[in-house]
Each structure stands twice: as C-alpha cells, then as structure tokens.
Amino acid sequence: MDNLWRVDREIAEAVWGELVRENDEIILIASENYVSEAVLEALGSVLTNKYAEGYPGRRFYQGCRWVDRAEELAIERAKKLFGAEYANVQPHSGSQANMAVYLAMLKPGDRILAMDLNHGGHLSHGHKRNFSGQIYEFCFYGVDPKTETIDFDQVAEQARRHRPKLIVTGASAYPRKIDFDRFREIADEVGAFLMADIAHIAGLVVAGFHPDPVPCSDFVTVTNHKTVRGPRGGMVLCRQEHGRQIDRQVFPGMQGGPLMHVIAAKAVSLKEAQLPAFRKYQKQIINNTRCLAETLLEEGFRLVSGGSDNHLLLVDLRDKGLSGRVAAEVLERAGISCNRNLIPFDPSSPNQTSGIRLGTPAITTRGMKEEQVRLIGKWIGKVLGSPEDDKLVGKIKRETVELTRSFPVYGALRETWRPAPPRAY
Numbered sequence: 001m002d003n004l005w006r007v008d009r010e011i012a013e014a015v016w017g018e019l020v021r022e023n024d025e026i027i028l029i030a031s032e033n034y035v036s037e038a039v040l041e042a043l044g045s046v047l048t049n050k051y052a053e054g055y056p057g058r059r060f061y062q063g064c065r066w067v068d069r070a071e072e073l074a075i076e077r078a079k080k081l082f083g084a085e086y087a088n089v090q091p092h093s094g095s096q097a098n099m100a101v102y103l104a105m106l107k108p109g110d111r112i113l114a115m116d117l118n119h120g121g122h123l124s125h126g127h128k129r130n131f132s133g134q135i136y137e138f139c140f141y142g143v144d145p146k147t148e149t150i151d152f153d154q155v156a157e158q159a160r161r162h163r164p165k166l167i168v169t170g171a172s173a174y175p176r177k178i179d180f181d182r183f184r185e186i187a188d189e190v191g192a193f194l195m196a197d198i199a200h201i202a203g204l205v206v207a208g209f210h211p212d213p214v215p216c217s218d219f220v221t222v223t224n225h226k227t228v229r230g231p232r233g234g235m236v237l238c239r240q241e242h243g244r245q246i247d248r249q250v251f252p253g254m255q256g257g258p259l260m261h262v263i264a265a266k267a268v269s270l271k272e273a274q275l276p277a278f279r280k281y282q283k284q285i286i287n288n289t290r291c292l293a294e295t296l297l298e299e300g301f302r303l304v305s306g307g308s309d310n311h312l313l314l315v316d317l318r319d320k321g322l323s324g325r326v327a328a329e330v331l332e333r334a335g336i337s338c339n340r341n342l343i344p345f346d347p348s349s350p351n352q353t354s355g356i357r358l359g360t361p362a363i364t365t366r367g368m369k370e371e372q373v374r375l376i377g378k379w380i381g382k383v384l385g386s387p388e389d390d391k392l393v394g395k396i397k398r399e400t401v402e403l404t405r406s407f408p409v410y411g412a413l414r415e416t417w418r419p420a421p422p423r424a425y
C-alpha cells in the first residue's frame with residue numbers, strides 16, 4: 001500500500017486501523033463477514049474506471065468487452081448457484097435489489113404485506129422513513145407471542161383483509177427457518193406476487209441448510225456481503241418472464257453506471273461459493289450458532305424463540321436489567337462486537353432496545369469452532385453479569401485479543417500494510 005501511504009496518510013491510517021480492528025475483535029454482527037483476498041483484489045482493480053451503463057452486449061458506451069465478460073460470469077454463476085432462471089447482478093445494495101422489484105411490479109401507493117420491523121423485518125420492508133414506506137402502503141405480519149415464530153394465521157388474515165399486490169418474506173433478525181411454501185400458498189390465495197428477501201440466509205440456502213425460496217417465489221433478492229461472503233452489493237433473481245422488467249428498473253430506473261469492480265468481486269465470491277469448502281463453512285456456521293445458543297442458555301440468558309436454526313440469535317436482556325444499547329457497548333469494551341436489536345413486542349425504543357443480535361458467520365470464516373464459541377459465550381455471560389466491573393471487562397478484553405491472535409485474518413495483508421512511514425514521505 002505504498003501509494004496510499006504516500007498520497008493520503010490519514011486514509012491509509014484509517015484503513016490500517018480497520019484492518020487491525022477486524023483482526024483483534026470478535027465480530028458477532030450477524031450481517032458482517034470477511035471477504036477473501038481474491039475478492040479484495042477484484043474490488044481494488046481498474047474495473048472501477050469503466051462506465052458500462054446497460055447490460056452485457058447492450059451497453060451505451062464503447063470499450064466494454066472486458067467488463068461484459070466479468071458481468072456475464074457473475075450472472076452465469078449467480079444463476080447456477082441459486083438455480084434461478086434470471087439474475088441481475090447490478091444493484092448497489094440489498095435495499096436497491098428490493099427497490100428494483102417494487103418498481104418493476106408496483107405503482108406508488110400499491111399495497112405490500114411484509115414482516116413487522118419490530119419482529120425482525122428490514123428497513124426496506126416498509127419503514128416510514130425508508131423509500132419503501134414513503135412510496136408504498138405497507139401492512140404487516142409478525143411472530144406469535146408464545147412461540148416467537150412467524151404467525152401464519154396472521155399472515156393469511158392480513159393478506160385476506162388488505163389484498164396486497166406483493167407479499168415480502170425474509171428478515172434481518174429472525175433466528176428460525178422460514179417456510180416459503182406457506183407464503184406461496186397465501187400469496188396464491190389472494191393473487192399476490194411473492195418476493196423472498198434472503199439477504200441474511202443466502203449462504204445457508206445455497207448450501208442446502210435452509211429451505212430454498214427460488215422454486216416457489218416470483219422474486220428472490222440477495223445481498224452479496226452477508227453469508228455469501230462477497231463484496232457489498234445486491235442481486236435480484238427471478239423467472240425469465242420478469243427479467244427484462246427487472247433490468248429496466250435497475251438501469252435506467254434507479255441506477256446509472258454499474259460498479260464493475262464490485263460486479264467482478266461478486267463473480268469471484270460466487271465462484272468461491274461453488275466449492276465444497278463453502279458448504280462445510282455454512283455447516284460450521286449452523287453448528288457454531290447452535291453451540292453459542294446452548295452456552296448462553298447455560299449462562300442464564302433467555303433467547304427469542306428459545307434458540308436458533310440459522311446463523312443468528314436474539315438475546316432478550318429484560319430480566320438482566322440491561323438495555324441492548326448498554327450491553328453492546330460493554331461487550332465492545334471487552335473486544336466483542338455485536339449490535340443492539342429490538343426483540344418482538346419490545347417495550348423499549350430502537351435506540352435502547354431490550355436485546356442484542358449475535359451471529360457467527362464472521363468468526364466461522366476465521367476458523368473458530370465449538371471450542372472457541374463456548375469460550376465466547378461464557379465471556380458474554382461474565383461481562384453482562386457484571387457490566388460495571390471495569391477490571392473484569394479489561395481482563396476479558398485481554399483474553400479476547402489473545403484468542404483472536406490464534407485465528408488471524410488477512411495475515412499476509414498485515415505484513416505488507418505495516419504502517420511504516422513511506423519512503424518518499
């Protein structure tokens with residue numbers, strides 16, 4: 001990184017600092033992961049220079065032969081990996097993948113049925129301040145208060161009452177499997193399109209550890225940067241018949257030039273996801289999450305729905321007298337990074353919350369298994385048991401850093417990114 005150190009020391013320091021942080025912290029943020037160095041190389045490539053409005057073979061600029069190749073590979077790999085008829089790999093984010101579907105199928109003011117944000121839904125599923133909530137009329141379903149799993153009677157009831165044009169399934173903070181076929185039945189009953197937003201669970205789906213929404217959904221939206229372990233970005237998968245409509249709404253509907261360096265990096269990560277090692281990785285995510293759930297239950301925590309079938313879990317902190325906000329802050333001081341999260345029927349505000357969300361995709365990428373997960377679960381129990389004990393928090397911080405030293409991330413990069421004063425400085 002000699003050039004970056006020479007040209008912009010402040011940014012070089014920020015990149016260096018983040019590299020060290022990502023290595024030294026135990027990251028339990030369920031939506032984060034570590035991309036491979038091959039993905040980083042594609043992201044940092046000259047493809048960022050190219051304007052390529054349009055699609056492979058039908059661009060509005062000359063000189064697109066190499067970026068066409070990269071995008072064709074990304075599309076082919078996405079279709080193959082997910083078993084989809086059609087793929088658009090240009091959305092800059094998961095929210096934009098959702099926007100493309102809404103724009104393609106709906107008019108402003110049309111009705112959408114989605115999961116309540118307070119029960120695990122996503123901003124782009126109808127939050128008042130999000131584009132989705134501003135443009136469309138949303139109605140919601142949630143979880144059953146007893147089982148804390150999706151209340152399908154309520155889904156059906158809401159669908160019959162509001163007659164939505166589109167039903168959205170998928171969540172950001174739901175620890176159980178989603179039964180997409182039930183959603184399909186309800187969508188068919190009321191004549192709605194079905195969109196499955198598998199932003200979080202896409203990796204589990206392609207590895208066969210979660211029911212697959214592709215056969216039964218009209219649209220499937222994906223983020224590349226969560227369990228799929230690719231660069232930040234989104235994709236829309238759909239049936240051939242809707243392909244052109246989706247393409248038109250991504251460009252020129254809502255985006256100009258695609259990020260060709262990101263699309264190339266998406267292609268790299270999709271290739272990596274076809275390898276047998278990827279399936280093993282997803283299996284370990286599930287085992288690690290199960291193990292974290294068991295350990296936290298032993299430590300006396302209540303988990304929303306009692307556990308987890310996927311890569312994340314939600315801890316209910318109400319009986320600990322701690323807000324999610326305070327819990328996440330003290331865990332950060334102990335070297336464990338997570339986020340505060342609303343739990344179903346949460347009496348607190350989104351700023352405080354009564355829960356934290358924990359996920360294992362990132363620690364699993366760095367090679368941690370049940371043995372390390374049990375340690376981490378016990379540390380969480382200790383820290384949240386005595387959040388005001390600074391000595392204890394400091395001791396656990398030293399222990400977490402020591403653990404991360406045995407599971408290095410980006411070791412080769414840290415060798416070459418040493419923050420030494422650059423030669424010409």
Ligand SMILES: *Cc1c(COP(=O)(O)O)cnc(C)c1O
Pocket residue numbers: 031093094095096121122124170171172197199200223233234
């Ligand atoms: C993460 C997520 C998205 C997309 O998020 P972006 O930050 O816009 O990429 C969409 N839907 C769900 C359910 C998510 O969890």
